[in-house]
Each structure stands twice: as structure tokens, then as C-alpha cells.
Amino acid sequence: MKIPTVRGAPRPPEIPKTEEHRFPCDNCGGDMRFDPGGDRMICDHCGNIEGLGRASPAAIREIDIRAGLDRGGAETEETRVLSCPNCGAQVEFDPAIHAAECPFCATPVVTDTGTNRHIKPAALVPFGLDEATAHAAMNDWLGSLWFAPNGLQKYARKGRKMSGVYVPYWTFDAQTDSAYAGHRGDTYYVRQTVMRDGKPVSVQVPKIRWTPKRGRVRRFFDDMTILASTSLPKRHTDALEPWDLSALAPYAPQFLAGFRAEAYRVELEDGLTEARARMDAVIARDVRMDIGGDQQRITSIDTRLSNVTFKHVLLPVWVAAYKYRGQSFRFVVNGQSGRVQGERPYSKWKIALAVIAALIVAAIALFIYAAAEGGGISTGGLSLPSGGGAGWLSE
Known part of the structure; x- marks a missing residue:
């Protein structure tokens, strides 16, 4: 489907500079942060707790795709971002930070003063797991790895800080009608x-x-999620699924207090192209089911899309990036479910020992088999080939 771009629409008004996502404590003046798993803000300095009221999910608005592609009908915002020179991640930082480490690849970087204008998030899934719980999930996952270096888990357990990052996604809705x-x-x-x-x-x-067979299939796609980040390997973020999008809350900066938000790098049009390819695969499966029989041949599918809408949403991910023996490795933990995925080093010595052990076992098995074939094993008791030495006793 070719989505036309509306031309001649008025440009959106200038957006003021980014507001700081900082919320001072009414008790001590320190910075409050969002407390994962609860609708509240907490102050780490004095322990003060303030309730955080959520807006109704009904306030989450779907945006017509034409308005989004034109940018004239989608609300935009301007944020100050850090651009990592190694992995290219663009992560939002507040103006008080002047130097930091990239949460995705552990590269030391100095923040720039550039700003990024993008479509404002419509909703997010708040963090449901705190850092300690995510760290425990990561350590359990590390402990289950085969052929990992002995020092890997010990290294990760040295109190290495994990970063809570809201990762950008596009969601798409569409009604499809396909003649085949x-x-x-x-x-x-x-x-x-x-x-x-x-x-x-x-x-x-x-x-x-x-x-010959002809027919029509119809399907409504609801909240198809497309990763809008290029900072993490897609195979890792795909492995974090499924996401429970019923937990989406209308976007509010309070949810970002104490966390970071990554700016999207996959543009809306590219996200729509990927979503369309995934929709086509599902539609082809529907067509095969509708054709029936033992085998199917599809000659053509003509799909018309209507009521195409999108949202820009943020999903919670805990990220651990560290260097081990000169190489960078990354772990990601689903901040909603605790599912873990990541990169890992291998111990060459453990692999070599395993190979040697396997060869020894194979050699022993071959020796026993050869002895049995040669008649050295008797049915009346245990015996081995005779000859030489003190010999073998058997009953």
C-alpha cells in the first residue's frame, strides 16, 4: 500500500527546549524517581514517597498514518540527546549531565549539546522490575550458560550497575481486505x-x-510492534517478547524520572514498511488456510489497507553493558517480565577440555566394543582379553 504524503500542510509550531525530567522532593529537595512496580515516586535521600496518579488508558490516542508521515498532525517534541560514537545510540540526558557511559555498549562518551525533534511518545509500559530483580534474573541466566569463562559471573556480580532504558517502538493498527x-x-x-x-x-x-480457487480474507491487526531502535541486536529484543501492551499508560515524564529514554532511529515510514511485510506474511498464511486442501499454490494476493494508525511507545528494558578481556558484551532484561537475552563470551579452555573428554569417552567405548567383538567378554561373568601379565580371573 502506498500511503500518500499530504503536501502543503502548515509546519508544526516551534517546540520549546527540552524540559528536565526532574522532580524535586517536597521534603528534602532531592530528586525523586519512579519506583518500578508501583504507581509512586520515591526519594532515595530521605525515603519520601508520593503517589503517582495515572491517566486513563482511554487517553492513549491512535494517530492516522498520513498525519504521522507528514508530521503535521502528530505531536512532536524536542529533546537533548547523547549520540554514542561506537554503536550510534541516541539516548536522552538531562542538561545537568556532562559526561556519561553509553548504556548499550559501555563506551565512555561525552554528551553533546545537540537536540533531536521527534514524534512524541503516546504511551509507555512503566518499569515493573527494579534493578535488583533484573540483576538477579541476569545472574541466573549467566549461571545457566555452558562453556562460560569462570570469571564471567563473578565479574558481572561485582555490583555492575544496570541502566533502565525506555526503548522506542512503533505500533500499527490496520484493517486489511485481501482478494486472492x-x-x-x-x-x-x-x-x-x-x-x-x-x-x-x-x-x-x-x-x-x-x-482453481478464489476468495477473500479479512483481518484486523492490532498493535503490531516494530522496534524503532538500532542500538541493540534485533535478535535480542525480539527474544524479549511478548510484551503485555494492555499495561500501556499514557505518556507522562514522571515515569522517566530515574531512567533514560532512547530516541527512535527507525523512521515511521521504515517502520510501516516492516509492519507491512509482517502483515503480508500473516495474510499469506490466512490465504493458505482459506484455500484448504493438502497443498496450496498462491497466484496473487491483492490487499487493501484501511484505518491505518500508529503510536510511538516506549517499552522498559534493563541493559548491562560491560567489557570482558577487551571485548564488549551486552545483556538485556525485559523490564516487565524479567526475560533475559544477551551476548556472552566462551571459554576456549572449557571447550577444549570438553572435546578431549568426549574423545576419551569415545575411545573407551570403541575399546569395549572391539573387545566384545573379539570374544573377550564372556556371558558367564566379566572377562577381558587374556595374555601377558598376571592374567584376569573370571568365574
């Missing part, structure tokens, strides 16, 4: 005579009867 043409294949059998070992044998041979 193809063929249905039904299996039937015919009896034929074939020669086997010089003798005629009657066998059942499968054949396919193809019948």
Missing part, C-alpha cells in the same frame, strides 16, 4: 505396478489434483 487467486491441491492415490528386486509389486502412488 490460487489453486487447491488434494491428494489422491492410484495403484501402479513397479519392479522391486526383479519382481512386479503393486503399490499406491500419491497424486495431486489441483483445483
Whole structure:
């Protein structure tokens, strides 16, 4: 589907500079942060707790795709971001920070003073796990790894700080109506005579009867999520799924207090292209089911999309990035479910020892098999090949 761009629309008004996501404590003046797992803000200096009221989920607004592609109908904001020179991540930082470490690759960087204008998030899934719980999940995962260096888990347990990052995603809704043409294949059998070992044998041979088929399939896609970040390997973020998007809350800066938010690097149009490819794969599966039979051939699918809308949402991820023996490794933990995925080093010595052990076991098994084949194992008791030395006793 080609989504036309509306031209000539007025440019959005200038957005003021980024507001700091800082919320002073009414008790001591320190910075309060969002407390994962609860609708509240907490002050780490004096322990003061303040309730955080959420807006109704009904306030989350779907945006027409044409308005988003044109940017004239989508609300935008301007944020100050850090651009990592190593992995290219663009992470929001407040103006009080002048130097930091990239949460995605552990590269020391100095923040720039640039700003980034982008479509404002419509909603987010608040962090449900605190750092200690995410760290425990990561350590359990590290402990389950085979052939990991002995010092890896010990290194990770040295109190290495994890960063809570809201990772950007696009979600897409669309109503699809697809007309298709193809063929249905039904299996039937015919009896034929074939020669086997010089003798005629009657066998059942499968054949396919193809019948032309046309029809329509319809499907509504609701909140198809597309990763809008390029900072983490997609195979890792895909492995964090599924996300419970029923927990989406209308975007509010209080949820970001104490955390970071990554700016999206996959533009809306590119996200729509990926979503369309995923929709097409699902539609093709629906068409095969509608054709039925034992096999299917699809000649054509003509899909029309309507009511295409999107949202820019933020999903919670705990990130641990560290260097081990000169190499960078990253772990990610789903801040909602605790699912862990990541990169890991391998111990060459452990792999070598495992190979040697396997060869020894194979050699012993081969020796026992050879002895048994040579008649050295008796059925009346245990015996081994005779000859030389003191010999072997057997009953």
C-alpha cells in the first residue's frame, strides 16, 4: 500500500527546549524517581514517597498514518540527546549531565549539546522490575550458560550497575481486505505396478489434483510492534517478547524520572514498511488456510489497507553493558517480565577440555566394543582379553 504524503500542510509550531525530567522532593529537595512496580515516586535521600496518579488508558490516542508521515498532525517534541560514537545510540540526558557511559555498549562518551525533534511518545509500559530483580534474573541466566569463562559471573556480580532504558517502538493498527487467486491441491492415490528386486509389486502412488480457487480474507491487526531502535541486536529484543501492551499508560515524564529514554532511529515510514511485510506474511498464511486442501499454490494476493494508525511507545528494558578481556558484551532484561537475552563470551579452555573428554569417552567405548567383538567378554561373568601379565580371573 502506498500511503500518500499530504503536501502543503502548515509546519508544526516551534517546540520549546527540552524540559528536565526532574522532580524535586517536597521534603528534602532531592530528586525523586519512579519506583518500578508501583504507581509512586520515591526519594532515595530521605525515603519520601508520593503517589503517582495515572491517566486513563482511554487517553492513549491512535494517530492516522498520513498525519504521522507528514508530521503535521502528530505531536512532536524536542529533546537533548547523547549520540554514542561506537554503536550510534541516541539516548536522552538531562542538561545537568556532562559526561556519561553509553548504556548499550559501555563506551565512555561525552554528551553533546545537540537536540533531536521527534514524534512524541503516546504511551509507555512503566518499569515493573527494579534493578535488583533484573540483576538477579541476569545472574541466573549467566549461571545457566555452558562453556562460560569462570570469571564471567563473578565479574558481572561485582555490583555492575544496570541502566533502565525506555526503548522506542512503533505500533500499527490496520484493517486489511485481501482478494486472492490460487489453486487447491488434494491428494489422491492410484495403484501402479513397479519392479522391486526383479519382481512386479503393486503399490499406491500419491497424486495431486489441483483445483482453481478464489476468495477473500479479512483481518484486523492490532498493535503490531516494530522496534524503532538500532542500538541493540534485533535478535535480542525480539527474544524479549511478548510484551503485555494492555499495561500501556499514557505518556507522562514522571515515569522517566530515574531512567533514560532512547530516541527512535527507525523512521515511521521504515517502520510501516516492516509492519507491512509482517502483515503480508500473516495474510499469506490466512490465504493458505482459506484455500484448504493438502497443498496450496498462491497466484496473487491483492490487499487493501484501511484505518491505518500508529503510536510511538516506549517499552522498559534493563541493559548491562560491560567489557570482558577487551571485548564488549551486552545483556538485556525485559523490564516487565524479567526475560533475559544477551551476548556472552566462551571459554576456549572449557571447550577444549570438553572435546578431549568426549574423545576419551569415545575411545573407551570403541575399546569395549572391539573387545566384545573379539570374544573377550564372556556371558558367564566379566572377562577381558587374556595374555601377558598376571592374567584376569573370571568365574
